Amino acid sequence: MDIQWFPGHMTKTKRQLLEQLKWVDVIIETGDARLPLSSRNPLLRELLGAKPKLLVLNKADLADEDQTGKWLKKLEQEGPVLAVSASTGAGMKKIIPMLEELMAEKWQKLAEKGIKKPIRVMVVGIPNTGKSTIINTLTGRAQARTGNKPGVTRGSQWLRIHGRIELLDTPGMLWPKFDDQIIGRKLAASGAVRDEVFDLEELAQWLIAWLQTNYQGALNKYYKTEQEEINLETIGKERGCLISGGRVDTLKAAQIFFREFRSAKIARATLDRLE
Structure with missing residues (x-):
């Protein structure tokens, strides 16, 4: 079974990401705790470059706890990572302090120049990893559209979630070809790919x-x-x-x-x- 899915709006999303990156200080990359590796778009890693990044593995309440612990230890070698459940709120309170920690050095340099500005954070990830639910939980009100099907978020919008933090929500983006069909199957099984296409x-x-x-x-x-x-x-x-x-x-x-x-x-x- 060959699973390929790259809707037209995904190409536009890639172009938008490149345009918006220059306005962003920190990246939140959302992944699925059931798929800590397969739910991370390799194209995003290339596009984001050296920007400070926090990896947030959502849906931890659906994942194997033992496996989640092992993956956190492994992924911590790459950079900051959290396992959360946006639907239950578990782990969500740790996100803002970690963003502030990632921005501490830049804030200090700006303060020395007499500049005070908010952290601008871009939220990226493949469809159905819960980006909009994470944003809504952080803001405390449903400002970003959410849904149980991939591809609900179509446009991008800035949302103030804290006195010094602004979030830019972006649509999910799958890569155009699954070189490893097992990854394609796992993504389809988790709900990241529409059921109608396989x-x-x-x-x-x-x-x-x-x-x-x-x-x-x-x-x-x-x-x-x-x-x-x-x-x-x-x-x-x-x-x-x-x-x-x-x-x-x-x-x-x-x-x-x-x-x-x-x-x-x-x-x-x-x-x-x-x-």
Whole structure:
């Protein structure tokens, strides 16, 4: 299964990022704690250059806690990183102090020149990593549009979140080609790619097999079955996805399976694993 998705507005977003970078002091890069590596756009690393950056891994409440701890230790070698949950608020209070720490040296130099200015922060990341939810949590009110589907944020806007901090929200940006199709599958499984652009049933079978290997017993426990091999037929029967003749509607079963996986009902699973 070949997963490629690069809507036209993504090209425009890349151009906007290059234009806006000169006005920005610090970068917040949002990622998905379930995909600490795969949810980071390699194009962003090239575009952002040497700007001070804080990596915020959102949706930590959906990820494997043990894996998150291992990834934080690894990623701290690159620079400041936080694991947060914008939906529950966990870890969010640490963001502003870390931004202030990143700006402390520049503020000092400006103060020596008699200049007082706010930190200007750009928020970047691939679709559906929760950028707008993070911004809304920081501002305390819904100033940026949010949604559960990728690509909701279309334009860019400055938002004052603190006496000395302004945020620039930007649309999410995927890269034009997934060189590693496993990364494409992981992103699709997490919801970063629209379900309409890939074979949902085929991806579901791949993810079911992956879960049986990496989270043994989780599917059996959740779907209340002792079957050694679990598939969409198993899930469909358990969820009542039956059509004429007693056959299973495997597409409906796949849709239900992904809803339950993405909300961590089956397991708090991290798709990028460090052993």
